[in-house]
Amino acid sequence: FKRPRNCRRVVVLGAPGVGKTSILRRFLRDGFDDRYQPTSEDFLRKLYRIRGETYQIDILDASGERSFPAKRRLSILTGDIFLLVFSVDDRGSFEEVVALRNEIFGAKAALLNGREPTRVPTVVCANKVDLPAEEWAVSPADVRGVFETSAKDGQNLDSAFEALARRGGLPPETG
Ligand code: GDP
Numbered sequence: 001f002k003r004p005r006n007c008r009r010v011v012v013l014g015a016p017g018v019g020k021t022s023i024l025r026r027f028l029r030d031g032f033d034d035r036y037q038p039t040s041e042d043f044l045r046k047l048y049r050i051r052g053e054t055y056q057i058d059i060l061d062a063s064g065e066r067s068f069p070a071k072r073r074l075s076i077l078t079g080d081i082f083l084l085v086f087s088v089d090d091r092g093s094f095e096e097v098v099a100l101r102n103e104i105f106g107a108k109a110a111l112l113n114g115r116e117p118t119r120v121p122t123v124v125c126a127n128k129v130d131l132p133a134e135e136w137a138v139s140p141a142d143v144r145g146v147f148e149t150s151a152k153d154g155q156n157l158d159s160a161f162e163a164l165a166r167r168g169g170l171p172p173e174t175g
Contacts, residue, residue, distance in 0.1 A: 008054070009079050010058070010081045011058045011060065011075050011083070013060050013082065013083070014085035014086055014096065015090065015092060018087040019087060020085050021044075023151045027157065058075045062096055062100055076103070081123075082104055084124045085097070085124075086126060088129055104120055126143040128150060130150040130155065
């Protein structure tokens with residue numbers, strides 16, 4: 001797998017079924033390169049061109065157990081920008097995102113030997129907000145400060161993507 005120069009590495013993580021693939025499909029409506037096939041069931045890596053920029057996007061299913069297998073750990077260590085996704089109807093997926101965030105910061109800090117404060121560009125999506133209130137399993141406090149998205153109706157996906165691009169140091173969208 002050869003990565004072009006200046007390629008931003010985006011790592012998309014969350015419990016299975018929260019909508020990672022659906023969100024990416026929405027983001028990528030303006031063109032993608034699907035030459036790269038899934039490398040295993042819980043790990044998908046593709047190169048995409050979005051608004052003239054090339055992104056390597058790794059989509060990983062997190063399945064509860066901590067301490068990542070080697071491939072996931074490598075993704076995390078080499079990732080530039082993180083998109084963490086939970087689903088508002090799945091309490092466990094919210095807890096997974098909290099644990100993932102700690103794991104990512106821990107891994108990055110270890111990489112720097114704890115010498116420097118770690119800044120990890122991260123965007124969190126609370127997905128499936130189109131679901132009716134009675135199906136929500138997370139509290140208003142749990143979604144405070146995160147992007148409330150729906151891959152079904154497209155809600156807030158543009159703002160989440162723009163935040164991702166901004167935090168990753170990309171130029172703002174030009175139109
Ligand atoms: P992944 O395993 O995290 O990649 O999740 P998928 O993208 O495969 O989505 C899992 C299921 O949730 C699919 O049946 C999707 O249609 C559904 N889904 C994904 N996003 C949304 C959403 O925003 N709203 C609703 N209602 N369903 C969604």
